[in-house]
Amino acid sequence: MAQDMLSTVVKPIHREGYRFIATFAVITVVLFVIWQPLGWIGLGLTIWCYYFFRDPVRHVPAREGLLVSPADGVISLIEDAVPPPELGMGDVPLMRVSVFMNVFNCHVNRAPIAGRVAKIAYRPGKFLNASLDKASADNERNGLVLELADGRQIGVVQIAGLVARRILCEVSEGDALPTGGRFGMIRFGSRVDVYLPEGVAPMVALGQVMISGETVIADLTSAEPRRIAEAI
Numbered sequence: 154m155a156q157d158m159l160s161t162v163v164k165p166i167h168r169e170g171y172r173f174i175a176t177f178a179v180i181t182v183v184l185f186v187i188w189q190p191l192g193w194i195g196l197g198l199t200i201w202c203y204y205f206f207r208d209p210v211r212h213v214p215a216r217e218g219l220l221v222s223p224a225d226g227v228i229s230l231i232e233d234a235v236p237p238p239e240l241g242m243g244d245v246p247l248m249r250v251s252v253f254m255n256v257f258n259c260h261v262n263r264a265p266i267a268g269r270v271a272k273i274a275y276r277p278g279k280f281l282n283a284s285l286d287k288a289s290a291d292n293e294r295n296g297l298v299l300e301l302a303d304g305r306q307i308g309v310v311q312i313a314g315l316v317a318r319r320i321l322c323e324v325s326e327g328d329a330l331p332t333g334g335r336f337g338m339i340r341f342g343s344r345v346d347v348y349l350p351e352g353v354a355p356m357v358a359l360g361q362v363m364i365s366g367e368t369v370i371a372d373l374t375s376a377e378p379r380r381i382a383e384a385i
Contacts, residue, residue, distance in 0.1 A: 167261055167338060169321060170206025177202045201257075205341065208261045211366035213333030218374035220266045220353075221333060222252055222363035223309055224345040229253035231355055231379075236308045236348045239274035240296045247308070248349040250370055252363050254314075260338045263366040264330040265347055266307060266373070268299035273326050278313070295320045297336065305373075308348030311339050333366035358382030 166174070177199040185192030214221060230251035236242040254260055278293040293313040298306050311320045322337040330336060339345075349355065353371050357363070358380060363370075 164207035164209050167206045167208040174202050207259050211333055213366050214369060218372055219369050220371045220373060222365050222368040222370055223262050223265045223347060224252040224254050225258040225365045226252045226254040226363055228357050228359050228361045231359055237296055237310060239276055240298050240308050242306060242308055247351060248355060250347045250355050251344055253344045256341050261335055262311060262337050262345055264332060264334045264336055265309060267332045268301045268330060270297055270324050270326050270328045271300040272298040273322060295322050305350045310346040311337060312344040314343040354379040356380045
């Protein structure tokens, strides 16, 4: 029981975070020396930094055909849109599901479904609020094309946000990713877009809270129409 309670507080850390946490901790010590109230503020920021870079274990649905969320956050957009041209997925609009991450969400990104990384394309850009629709076209982004066993493709695009200044991609073209496999992260506040194959409807709704690697976005084997939800 004690171990279970400890695991809810103490989380694994993404390696990208160690130097940031160490920097925050050193500054906190200096602030305590200067003036104790400043030190407590620094301690709070250090704890926030620790949780920002957390990389918790996730329990990924095992059934074939399920497509899971690539990010923690909230569904901010569900609409038809043409994938970014650098992905080479054509100019036919596909269903796009956008997950917006605020600075309190876990920012480790995971593959929505098992597949081969057929293409990776980075494009520099602006740093607009990632919740805005135009962020998909104007912001700095990094896109992956996942090729499935049946030949269909899924587009996954990491988009920098208002305070995000680095997109990290940890995979290479040709790599095979399992469903829920980690492929990168974004610092600090951002968005991930998923482009579904033609004819696949999302099983999520605007405003729905997502858990990376666990919440199902779509079922590639289902003919169920787009899911509608109500806020109650």
